[in-house]
Amino acid sequence: MKPSKHPDLGTTLEQSRSGLRDNHRRSLTRLLFLVTATALTVFAGLQLLNGYPWVAAAELCASGLLFYGVRCLQTTHRLQQWIYAYLVSLFSFFIVIMLLPEASIAAFVWVLLMPVLAYLLLGKHEGMILSLPFMLVGGVVYYFFLGDVGSAHRMIDLLNMILCGGLMQVFMHMYEVRREEAEQRLVDMAQTDALTGLANRANFQSTLARTIAECERSATGFAFVIMDIDHFKLVNDTLGHDAGDFVLRRIARCLTERLRATDFVGRLGGEEFGLILRDAKPADAFELMDELRERIAGSEVAYGNAGIRVTASFGIAQWPDHGREAETLFCVADRCLYSGKRAGRNRVAPAGACELTTATGSVSGGIG
Structure with a gap:
């Protein structure tokens, strides 16, 4: 089994804080x-000319720190x-600039940028928590900046700021919610076998690689199993591919019902899992698989008038x-x-066994 060329999408999604992956967030x-x-x-030079040397000094210090941060990031x-x-x-x-005695009304435009930056860089939950306060x-400062809001002109200015700020916050939040839902659907589609609902081959490969890495760290082991339905082509040739698809779905359900919560199963392709x-x-792995073998062999799938x-x-x-590598494990299990x-057929074959000692059922794959 060759390792997947693509990263684990599920893990990448969980680790991403927003619609941007970490490398894109870093660049932005x-x-x-x-x-x-x-x-x-x-702005520091302009503040100095306006008679605010302390603001100019603060801006220069912040500028130097940001230039340093460009390298560190x-x-x-x-x-x-x-x-x-x-x-x-x-x-x-932004708040400090708005509080200056001679603040320009244009300074309050920066309030509308807060939710955009927060949601873009932090995502839905953290972006809302940071930007909303x-x-x-900013809205309170703007209220006091306007002074007497009894006149219609001042009231219009205040309502415009409140409406624009509120809509910006709501729109950014709704966008992030919908984006997360759409992204999750795409990830599910990319990682799920459409027919059986199990993990597809790429997802299974990623999980196997991650399991190996985790077991390397924890010094624990695991069993890797390849399962293949015997004489599956006979089902397709006799009853049609719809019947074959129905059987695959039933087998997938049987696997998920019997396996433990810590186990993982995926469809590798065709009738192979x-x-x-x-x-x-x-x-323990042999006993579990032999029990699963008996369960599959002992059940009859009703499809129309056929069993x-x-x-x-x-x-x-x-x-x-x-073997310690995914490809080696795959080759051993496949052999x-x-x-x-x-x-x-209808056997459980563990690696290292010179002779296959499991009980053999009827050579089936047929239709009864």
Whole structure:
């Protein structure tokens, strides 16, 4: 089994804080740092000319820190802390600028940028938690900035700011909610076998690689199993592919009902399935698969007026006894599987066994 060329989408989604992956958030944050630092340098000169040297000094200090951050963000593992520090400082700076005695009314436009940056860099939950308090404070400051709001003109200005700010907050939140739902659907489609609802091959490969890495760290083992339905082509040729699809769905349900919560199963393709049995010793894995074999062989799938009986063969490899790499485990389990098939099918074939000792049922795969 070749390792997947694509990262585990589910894990990537869980680790992402927003619609941007960490590498994209890192690039965007560096760009924001650079633009903000350059702008603060310019504003510092203007504040100095306006007679606010303390504001100019603060802006120059912040500019220097941001230029330093542009370098650090290339390799830092504390991306989230840098983003929080940037947004809290930036939003606080917006409030301070609004509180200046000679503040321009244009300064309050920056309030509308708060939810955009917060949701973009932090995602739905954290973006709302950070941006909402700052926007409320900005609205209060704007209220006092207007002074007497008894006149219709002042009231229109206040309502415009409240309406725009509120709509910006709501729209960003709704966008993030819908984006997360759409992204989750795409991930589910990319990782799920459409016919059986099990994990597809790419998802199974990613899970196997992750299981190997986790077991390397914890010094535990697991069993890797390949299962193949015997004489499955006979079902398709006799009753049609719809019947074959129906059988595959029933087998998938049987697997998920019998396996433990810690186990993992996926459809590798066609009538072949893969299973990962966490913390299963060889004897336990053999017993579980033999029980599953008997359950499949002993059940009849009702399809229309026909009763379909199928059997399955299993090949088992143990990590790390039979290999430490995914490809090695796959090869060992695959050889065991086809050894069982050559010996009569409807068998569980563990690696390392010179002779297959499991009980053999009727050579089936037929239709009853």
